[in-house]
Amino acid sequence: MKKTSRHWISVVAFCIIVINHLWAQQPVTLSLFNESTTIPYTTFLNDPMHPGVQIGTEFDWKENRFFRLYPSVSFGYMYHKKLFQGLYSNLELGCDYKTFFGLNFKIKIGLGYLHTFSTQQEFQFDEGSYKSKRDLGNSRLMPSITTGLGFRLYPKKISSPEIYVLYQSWVEFPYSPGFIPLMSHTNLHIGIKFFPFNKKKKP
Numbered sequence: 001m002k003k004t005s006r007h008w009i010s011v012v013a014f015c016i017i018v019i020n021h022l023w024a025q026q027p028v029t030l031s032l033f034n035e036s037t038t039i040p041y042t043t044f045l046n047d048p049m050h051p052g053v054q055i056g057t058e059f060d061w062k063e064n065r066f067f068r069l070y071p072s073v074s075f076g077y078m079y080h081k082k083l084f085q086g087l088y089s090n091l092e093l094g095c096d097y098k099t100f101f102g103l104n105f106k107i108k109i110g111l112g113y114l115h116t117f118s119t120q121q122e123f124q125f126d127e128g129s130y131k132s133k134r135d136l137g138n139s140r141l142m143p144s145i146t147t148g149l150g151f152r153l154y155p156k157k158i159s160s161p162e163i164y165v166l167y168q169s170w171v172e173f174p175y176s177p178g179f180i181p182l183m184s185h186t187n188l189h190i191g192i193k194f195f196p197f198n199k200k201k202k203p
Helices: 002-022
Strands: 028-036 051-058 067-080 084-098 103-117 123-126 129-132 138-141 144-152 162-172 183-194
Touching: 028 067, 028 162, 051 183, 084 144, 103 162
Parallel strands: none
Antiparallel strands: 028 051, 028 183, 051 067, 067 084, 084 103, 103 138, 103 144, 123 129, 144 162, 162 183
């Protein structure tokens, strides 16, 4: 348990250091989401809720009047009751189609790293009896496709805050080698993008 706690603390500390550096001139994206183990696009709102939080940033790459192409990086945590909890980092390439009144149509493709831990006590058979097993977690890849909508509060302002809803479909791989090779998930995000450290940027 102590080793697992130290691992979590190390990962969180690393994420904070990286994000603090990235935020110096970039926007901040922050979202709350509901995770589900389901086939993508067969459901939208799922119950019970399995909460998660994600924080990250975006980088300018190519942009014109109607389109914006940008890479992004994010870090997050999710909790699925009776199954797993996990920390992850994710790299994505996003494309926004912009309208003059502030509505953005969004699509992203991504690849991430997920480290999961069981939410239940685990046991292993040792010397004729079952003993508590230390959970060091499992490493996964998480390729993803995301679609959604965003709304810029001030369409003519470069550093305008944006409210968004995203539907993220992703695959957990490997899931259970030799039995179930992969598991599909969906995350429904509600979030905001803002510019806390770039107040001098003008339209």
